[in-house]
Amino acid sequence: MLIDGHNDLAWAMRREYDADLDAVDLTGVVPDLHTDLKRLEAGGVTGQFWSVYVSPELFAGPSAVTATLEQIDFVRRLVARYPDRLMLATTADEVSASGDRIASLLGMEGGHCIDGSLAVLRMMRALGVRYLTLTHNKNVPWADAATDDPVLHGLSEFGEDVVREMNRLGMLVDLSHVSADVMRHALRVTAAPAIFSHSSARAVCDHPRNVPDDVLATLAQNDGVCMVTFLPAFVSPAVARWHAEAKAEARRRGIQKGDPAYDALMIGLAERSPPPVATLTQVVAHIEHVRAVAGVGTGGCVGVSAALRRPRRPRLVQGRPGQARRREHRPRAQSSRGRRRPGWLTSRRDLAGNAGSFRNRPWVLCSKQSQSRRYMLHVTQCPRARRGMARSVHSGIHGFVNTSPARKGGPRCQMRS
Numbered sequence: 261m262l263i264d265g266h267n268d269l270a271w272a273m274r275r276e277y278d279a280d281l282d283a284v285d286l287t288g289v290v291p292d293l294h295t296d297l298k299r300l301e302a303g304g305v306t307g308q309f310w311s312v313y314v315s316p317e318l319f320a321g322p323s324a325v326t327a328t329l330e331q332i333d334f335v336r337r338l339v340a341r342y343p344d345r346l347m348l349a350t351t352a353d354e355v356s357a358s359g360d361r362i363a364s365l366l367g368m369e370g371g372h373c374i375d376g377s378l379a380v381l382r383m384m385r386a387l388g389v390r391y392l393t394l395t396h397n398k399n400v401p402w403a404d405a406a407t408d409d410p411v412l413h414g415l416s417e418f419g420e421d422v423v424r425e426m427n428r429l430g431m432l433v434d435l436s437h438v439s440a441d442v443m444r445h446a447l448r449v450t451a452a453p454a455i456f457s458h459s460s461a462r463a464v465c466d467h468p469r470n471v472p473d474d475v476l477a478t479l480a481q482n483d484g485v486c487m488v489t490f491l492p493a494f495v496s497p498a499v500a501r502w503h504a505e506a507k508a509e510a511r512r513r514g515i516q517k518g519d520p521a522y523d524a525l526m527i528g529l530a531e532r533s534p535p536p537v538a539t540l541t542q543v544v545a546h547i548e549h550v551r552a553v554a555g556v557g558t559g560g561c562v563g564v565s566a567a568l569r570r571p572r573r574p575r576l577v578q579g580r581p582g583q584a585r586r587r588e589h590r591p592r593a594q595s596s597r598g599r600r601r602p603g604w605l606t607s608r609r610d611l612a613g614n615a616g617s618f619r620n621r622p623w624v625l626c627s628k629q630s631q632s633r634r635y636m637l638h639v640t641q642c643p644r645a646r647r648g649m650a651r652s653v654h655s656g657i658h659g660f661v662n663t664s665p666a667r668k669g670g671p672r673c674q675m676r677s
């Protein structure tokens with residue numbers, strides 16, 4: 261069983277297709293998206309946490325709650341539309357019972373979506389949400405984000421209440437995106453295993469979104485999971501530097517993230533000075549490091565999450581009030597066929613190049629290259645996983661892999677050492 265901890269399809273569909281499932285056929289390959297059912301199935305994904313993320317730059321206060329509800333509605337419509345391919349899952353038992361269908365779980369990203377209300381948290385849980393990432397890129401009044409200026413240097417009292425309430429409800433506490441102080445604080449408070457749904461190792465790539473070693477060591481005591489992400493800036497120190505310089509340039513020009521000019525600037529900078537390429541070799545280094553520090557089997561468990569967002573190309577949207585918006589002109593990304601896109605992970609060649617590093621090590625890796633250069637790595641060495649455990653934490657989900665046979669059309673590349 262392979263469970264991906266974070267997938268932004270719902271946000272991409274909202275942004276690109278107004279959340280209209282008639283606008284795109286997800287049963288075929290959709291090059292404009294990182295995800296479609298065909299690639300999920302080919303990648304051997306058996307469980308998917310669909311993120312019901314909404315941008316804190318665009319939605320704050322009650323509007324963030326409304327938008328999150330709309331995202332939940334989208335995932336439910338998605339599952340209802342493809343009942344033979346997807347199954348909504350809210351417990352480990354339901355994941356196990358999903359059979360050939362992809363178990364579809366819900367994860368919320370960012371405390372702004374509960375608008376400071378434990379009642380909203382409880383209602384989101386009632387609608388099927390099984391994890392909350394405490395912050396996104398911006399601080400919330402009760403927790404600091406990794407990529408914002410620290411205010412609390414941890415959780416406020418209300419932040420502690422949120423963690424305890426999630427423990428009580430059976431929701432996973434997701435510590436991706438929070439500051440290192442919040443990671444440590446939340447791990448002291450939580451009574452249940454925590455997760456990082458999409459973060460890598462800070463010792464390998466010094467990016468604030470990654471997990472420091474002392475936190476990984478604590479995660480081992482907590483029995484938690486760190487799901488290594490493939491985001492190039494979190495994986496490769498050179499890519500991280502490129503992005504840091506690009507962000508500094510945006511600050512110099514007074515351009516905020518979320519502004520269309522920001523994406524245009526990033527694309528312009530990438531064309532002038534292409535960012536370095538992050539490789540699967542580097543992803544593997546993160547996995548190895550997390551395994552070395554957090555361990556497998558007795559404590560923390562390394563996992564894998566693929567969460568990629570590519571810069572949005574500028575597009576013109578025309579329409580009058582009351583009219584459906586019409587996309588007039590939408591510059592296409594350069595074809596990635598047969599060509600490396602700067603900044604993205606490369607190919608199965610990288611994986612093959614790693615074969616030596618896995619010799620005499622008890623790992624099994626599977627990789628599937630998708631058209632949009634999204635990769636899934638399948639790590640099946642966790643002893644719990646080998647026992648086929650999809651363990652229930654309260655009524656939440658923990659554990660993500662077992663050695664069940666690859667699904668039809670499954671991973672193309674498999675190495676055993």
Ligand SMILES: [Zn+2]
Binds near residue numbers: 369437458567
């Ligand atoms: Zn994220």
